[in-house]
Amino acid sequence: MATEMHRARRAPTPTIKTLAEMTGYSIATISKALRESPVVAPATRDIIYKAAREVGYQANARGMALRTGKSFQAAVLMPVTAARDYEWDGVEYTQTLSGISQALEGTDYRMSVHVIRDAADGADAARRIVDQGLADGLIFSGILAEDPRIDLLVAEHFPFVSMGRCRKELDYAHVDIDNEWAAHAATARLVAGGHRRIALVNPERRLSYALDRIDGFVRAFREAGLDAPMDLIAEGDLSTHFGRQTVIDFLQRDDAPTAFVCINESTTLGVLSGLGSLGRQVGVDVDVIAYDDINVSAYFTPPITTFYQPIEVLGRTLGQFLLRRMEGEDPKALRQVFRPTLIARQPDNLGGRLTQN
């Protein structure tokens, strides 16, 4: 019997027709029974279930997709830049995907990942996904101040959730960090500690959240009655190399920064590496505040003060919102902006070496 069961598994993949031959019921009845339609009698349903179990029947995803018009896929656009030499780039994406995947567990949806290299690539990918029926919904990040993907998907009424917000007033589902607040909070701590020359290690201004962080940086200075050091805003590709190079460039200046506000773990690691190679000590010569998507700053030497929001939680929320959006829920109800938690591991005043003002 066990051998026979095994042999049945090696037969051609069972279809609904196989079950029809076994049970004598029509393919329509079998389909309804397996989908638990109330129009099928319980006794009939049990016979069909038994036959299905016996041959290990599983509905063919391709047939379902064509008939239902649903691919049962949630597509994620994963940005991978052409950053230098294969280094730490987008590492938080594993946790983002993990979070999204958790939200999809137990549903019919699977996750597909489309790697994109730049903004044009992302718009092409979104277009293709919509036109070819490659997925039923879409998640993407790296939101531009004006993002063609958002424009397209809103126009097409195609379900999506963005990780971040563009700068247009549009109704769409999104999950975001309060980047303005985070940059403001980090900068204000350092200002209160006495720092005046603070460097902001920031993404490119095309990105909406880069602008948010600049806003927060400037606001912290303004609230202290000071001018923000705009010359100390570095824009780059978020790589470890960019972080290191920023330190090396900025510390060569006469009016060098005494503190750094970093955008992510990657640039933080680069900043620490640059400081190490210049013989500068964190907390003695320079203060550093990080931002953590994954809990890494705790492991740097010395452990670094950070604003931390587990990105897996964001991923889970993205997945949950997308499921709801695909059910037809109003995008206006599908928005959440998270504030990261401060984890203070260092004082903000070079260990008292700065005079408070």
Added chain:
Amino acid sequence: MATEMHRARRAPTPTIKTLAEMTGYSIATISKALRESPVVAPATRDIIYKAAREVGYQANARGMALRTGKSFQAAVLMPVTAARDYEWDGVEYTQTLSGISQALEGTDYRMSVHVIRDAADGADAARRIVDQGLADGLIFSGILAEDPRIDLLVAEHFPFVSMGRCRKELDYAHVDIDNEWAAHAATARLVAGGHRRIALVNPERRLSYALDRIDGFVRAFREAGLDAPMDLIAEGDLSTHFGRQTVIDFLQRDDAPTAFVCINESTTLGVLSGLGSLGRQVGVDVDVIAYDDINVSAYFTPPITTFYQPIEVLGRTLGQFLLRRMEGEDPKALRQVFRPTLIARQPDNLGGRLTQN
């Protein structure tokens, strides 16, 4: 005209039937023309192309999938462990996915990602993918000494490429690191530098490559006429926390290790963090050799000696092999084992503080 073109885009998604109405040709002729069949006259083909461009026709993936029996998806099983608190876990996967994605570019194949939590989860996912026609091929890593996924897929003649090798003699496509050689090379350097108490920071023995690394570690000692310190082989989940905890545990011993051979950047970072918190200095009190999938050890303080193999290259090879396997190529021709490159950044003898033997 541009407005009109735009309005055409907002019409119901064009199908082959739309083109048949526009051109007067049958849907069969249109399908053949668009697939460049030689049985269609060139003049006919041009008329059909023009109509397709005019309405922005793109073949519906669901119709294609059902008729051809191909999903045009390469599925990747991405392991995410239930490691502690959302930390650095599987970060190299972004680069792996990037590499796979590069291989798929310009082909009909898209990448889907199935997050798996443990070995049973992985076997279930593989089963489902095969049974439901969710993908045409599969890539997975974290190969067990005896891996049920390999057994299943070989038995089903389902195309796959594994990242790593199990310990059974089976013919299947794989890409791997020469982990035995790498662990041997790292350990031999430290032995030659005079170290005798060397810790191996290693994955769990269920995994095939954990055994490979133990083999190489033991061989290095044996070739030097020494007994390997088997008590210094730590098995864990590859997290930063595991690396840190290993250091804290091992350095409490009377016969503490003077060197660490690490399996990845994550555990290396944890080892450095543990050393930092115990006030031990790399290259003075303890030597550390890393293994890099992504080029991060260069940025640690101090920069760490490492064996480096860009994992994106492995990813690309995985993708290329899978494409060939799906074309029906013999798996025996689809195997490659990479040796990582040594990048020496530290001496292997505590800067001369160890006496050579």
Added chain:
DNA sequence: AAGAAAAATAAAAACGTTTTTATTTTGGGC
């Protein structure tokens, strides 16, 4: 011009499932 063969195109079938429409069966009331 007629006939045969090749080229080109159309009609039919296929893929597997779900949904809509049609038909049959069952149960209740008289």
Added chain:
DNA sequence: GCCCAAAATAAAAACGTTTTTATTTTTCTT
């Protein structure tokens, strides 16, 4: 038992594309 309505099941159609089979058109030879 008959009639009607509800429940259950079957037949037909649908989804969009590709492939197989059938038919028509064109080209070449005599």
